[in-house]
Amino acid sequence: xxxxxxxxxxxxxxxxxxxxxxxxxxxxxxxxxxxxxxxxxxxxxxxxxxxxxxxxxxxxxxxxxxxxxxxxxxxxxx
Amino acid sequence: xxxxxxxxxxxxxxxxxxxxxxxxxxxxxxxxxxxxxxxxxxxxxxxxxxxxxxxxxxxxxxxxxxxxxxxxxxxxxxxxxxxxxxxxxxxxxxxxxxxxxxxxxxxxxxxxxxxxxxxxxxxxxxxxxxxxxxxxxxxxxxxxxxxxxxxxxxxxxxxxxxxxxxxxxxxxxxxxxxxxxxxxxxxxxxxxxxxxxxxxxxxxxxxxxxxxxxxxxxxxxxxxxxxxxxxxxxxxxxxxxxxxxxxxxxxxxxxxxxxxxxxxxxxxxxxxxxxxxxxxxxxxxxxxxxxxxxxxxxxxxxxxxxxxxxxxxxxxxxxxxxxxxxx
Numbered sequence: 001x002x003x004x005x006x007x008x009x010x011x012x013x014x015x016x017x018x019x020x021x022x023x024x025x026x027x028x029x030x031x032x033x034x035x036x037x038x039x040x041x042x043x044x045x046x047x048x049x050x051x052x053x054x055x056x057x058x059x060x061x062x063x064x065x066x067x068x069x070x071x072x073x074x075x076x077x078x
Numbered sequence: 079x080x081x082x083x084x085x086x087x088x089x090x091x092x093x094x095x096x097x098x099x100x101x102x103x104x105x106x107x108x109x110x111x112x113x114x115x116x117x118x119x120x121x122x123x124x125x126x127x128x129x130x131x132x133x134x135x136x137x138x139x140x141x142x143x144x145x146x147x148x149x150x151x152x153x154x155x156x157x158x159x160x161x162x163x164x165x166x167x168x169x170x171x172x173x174x175x176x177x178x179x180x181x182x183x184x185x186x187x188x189x190x191x192x193x194x195x196x197x198x199x200x201x202x203x204x205x206x207x208x209x210x211x212x213x214x215x216x217x218x219x220x221x222x223x224x225x226x227x228x229x230x231x232x233x234x235x236x237x238x239x240x241x242x243x244x245x246x247x248x249x250x251x252x253x254x255x256x257x258x259x260x261x262x263x264x265x266x267x268x269x270x271x272x273x274x275x276x277x278x279x280x281x282x283x284x285x286x287x288x289x290x291x292x293x294x295x296x297x298x299x300x301x302x303x304x305x306x307x308x309x310x311x312x313x314x315x316x317x318x319x320x321x322x323x324x325x326x327x328x329x330x331x332x333x334x335x336x337x338x339x340x341x342x343x344x345x346x347x348x349x350x351x352x353x354x355x356x357x358x359x360x361x362x363x364x365x366x367x368x369x370x371x372x373x374x375x376x377x378x379x380x381x382x383x384x385x386x387x388x389x390x391x392x393x394x395x396x397x398x399x400x401x402x403x404x405x
Contacts, residue, residue, distance in 0.1 A: 052223070056387070059380045063323045066330035 014075035021068025028061040136344040144336055146173045146265055152258055175262035182249040182262075189213065220244055220382065228386040229393070236389055239279060243272060244382040251332060251374035255367070263377075264332040266325065273321035273328075276385040280320070284392035320388055324381060331377050335370045339363050 004012075036054040040047050148171055151157040162171045189209065196210045206214055220241050225233040247263055254261020262268045285293045297313045298306050342363040346355035 052227075052383075055376075055380065056383060059327065059384065060323075062331075063327045066326055066334075067323075069334070070326060070330055 010075050014072040017075070018069055018072035021065045021072070024068075025061055025065030029058050032057050032061070136341075136348060139344070140337055140340045143340055144264055144333055146175045148173055150174060150177060174260050175265045175268060178250065178253050178260055178262045179268070182246060182253060185249055186245055216245070217241060224379075224383055224386050228383070229390040232393070236279070236283070236386070239275070240382050240386055243275070243385060244378050247272070247328065247381055248374060248378035251378060252371075254332065254336070255370060255374065261332050261336070263328055264336060266329045269325045269328040270321075272381070273324040276324060276388065277318075277321040279385075280388045280392045281317075283389050287393035320384075324384060328377055328381055331373060335366070335373055339366050339370070342366065
């Protein structure tokens with residue numbers, strides 16, 4: 001870390017943090033989509049219900065990821 | 079004659095389907111063109127070396143585009159300043175986002191007054207057409223798929239709020255995508271206000287459903303009094319996570335879309351390459367733009383859906399299976 005000021009470390013932290021938040025959200029939403037596709041294939045009549053549940057769950061996960069992103073943006077702007 | 083009118087209606091839909099993407103597509107390029115002037119400055123800023131003062135960087139232009147301001151800008155036709163208003167130390171100026179909220183309110187008033195009068199005129203025996211038909215689809219969607227399926231009994235009382243919040247967010251989101259538009263939902267004050275409404279409505283619904291005693295008992299989550307010292311703070315914080323999550327979700331989604339589009343456009347200015355502009359910036363920003371139209375609908379839907387879900391959870395009588403839906 002020689003030669004890296006606080007500012008550089010802040011940018012580094014923001015970048016890594018944003019990446020990790022996106023990684024977590026990607027895994028989570030991917031799991032939801034996989035389960036939803038499986039559920040729809042097994043029971044096509046429930047497609048509408050499954051879709052609604054999927055969107056809500058994806059939105060909630062996305063919310064957590066966005067918290068992470070907002071913190072990263074604040075780190076960069078401060 | 080009937081057949082003719084049916085044809086006419088069909089044509090209208092087809093024309094509308096064609097025109098709407100064209101309009102939004104034009105929006106992309108007009109926004110890009112209006113920012114291009116700034117972009118030149120950004121490119122020169124890169125020339126002048128990093129950290130050059132005085133010149134605007136791409137980041138500055140993006141922040142300028144996203145943040146609220148006291149000016150309505152119509153580049154390259156100039157701009158005009160909006161009145162400043164400070165009352166008792168509070169800055170109550172009319173800003174760009176306030177103007178767009180008024181615009182949204184005017185659009186919604188016009189559309190819904192027209193539709194309301196239309197229904198009064200035709201009565202309930204004739205099938206509606208045109209704008210009324212579209213609005214009926216939206217209202218029915220909110221009523222059945224959002225309010226009724228999440229709140230259940232007594233959902234009619236919450237319909238006005240849910241419908242208002244849905245169409246208001248939707249119009250604000252879409253206004254950010256037209257030329258010279260700004261999306262007021264990309265301002266955290268606006269989204270926070272909307273979720274504070276949801277918060278109070280949720281609490282009032284909870285008190286109405288369980289009574290003040292039941293409401294307070296709910297804060298203990300039905301545990302043994304020895305655990306109250308842990309449970310009450312957790313449940314109390316849980317009350318506030320829901321509106322904060324709503325706030326951040328809408329704000330971050332709408333802001334992120336604008337940042338992505340502008341960043342894609344600025345790639346060509348920073349690299350100063352026509353090839354990048356033609357093969358990367360324009361096609362990718364159009365794709366993201368279409369995605370943004372979808373997100374405008376999706377986020378309005380999700381805000382309404384989660385509001386309905388929170389109201390439903392707060393006023394539901396079975397305490398056995400309450401999903402943790404607040405994060």
